[in-house]
Every structure is written in C-alpha cells, then in structure tokens.
Amino acid sequence: MNPTTIVLRWYRQSTGQTQPQQPYTAEEVLQLLRPTDSHDHPESNPAESSPPERSDGARVDAVREVAARPSAWLGEVTRQQRQEIGALADRLPSLVFHHTVGGEAGELVQRFGGWSVWRYERALEVAGSCIASHLNATRAA
Numbered sequence: 001m002n003p004t005t006i007v008l009r010w011y012r013q014s015t016g017q018t019q020p021q022q023p024y025t026a027e028e029v030l031q032l033l034r035p036t037d038s039h040d041h042p043e044s045n046p047a048e049s050s051p052p053e054r055s056d057g058a059r060v061d062a063v064r065e066v067a068a069r070p071s072a073w074l075g076e077v078t079r080q081q082r083q084e085i086g087a088l089a090d091r092l093p094s095l096v097f098h099h100t101v102g103g104e105a106g107e108l109v110q111r112f113g114g115w116s117v118w119r120y121e122r123a124l125e126v127a128g129s130c131i132a133s134h135l136n137a138t139r140a141a
Contacts, residue, residue, distance in 0.1 A: 026132050028063075033096065067131055077126060085123040088123040092123060
C-alpha cells in the first residue's frame with residue numbers, strides 16, 4: 001500500500017471522518033429544498049416561531065448551494081428526460097425556485113398551462129435527480 005494512502009487513512013480514522021455519507025437522491029433533494037420556515041405554512045401553529053430542525057444542515061446547505069447555480073446541474077439533464085418533460089426543460093431553474101418557496105405543481109399548471117400536474121411533477125423529479133447527480137459526482141471527486 002502506498003505510504004500516502006496509509007497516512008490519509010490514519011488521518012481520516014483519527015479525526016472520525018471514516019463514515020461515508022449516503023448518496024443524495026432526487027427525493028431527498030426536493031425535500032431539502034422545501035422551505036422550513038413556519039411562516040411559509042399557514043396551517044402551522046403561529047405560537048411555534050422557530051423552524052423545524054433538519055437532521056443534517058450541511059446537506060441542506062449543499063443542496064441549496066447547487067440548486068442556486070443552475071449552470072452546475074443543468075448539464076446533467078439527459079435526452080430522454082428532455083423528451084419526457086418537453087419545453088419544461090428550459091424552465092427547470094424557475095420550477096426549482098417555485099418549489100423552494102413552497103409552491104405547488106397545481107399553481108404552475110394554472111400559471112403556465114397544461115393538462116395536468118404530472119409534467120410539472122416529473123420536471124421537478126428531473127431537476128432533483130440532476131442536482132443529486134451533480135452533488136454525488138462532486139463529492140466523489
């Protein structure tokens with residue numbers, strides 16, 4: 001074994017960084033992008049002024065940082081995904097933003113038109129998978 005590898009493994013073990021993180025999934029990305037502020041949820045109790053705690057703030061920050069830079073993840077959209085969502089492929093950054101502020105797919109149908117919410121939901125799944133793919137690729141590097 002290479003001496004550098006031995007030293008790096010020893011360092012990771014001694015600093016407690018040996019547990020590999022779980023890979024990001026599209027579902028997790030979309031969940032982490034949702035707002036956490038209780039003011040965004042009218043059905044929540046107004047007496048509870050603090051937002052709910054997330055289990056891993058670093059993952060939330062990483063997802064939001066990548067989502068805020070569409071140029072980082074838009075290249076991950078495949079041809080098949082583009083065919084599935086059609087013209088919505090050009091609106092993915094807007095759809096992600098709408099999702100992060102608590103918007104629902106039904107509102108998008110009313111705003112931009114369409115037959116059903118399925119295409120908008122599928123477009124969000126595509127965006128979530130692209131963001132997750134980018135995060136997993138950059139973390140592995």
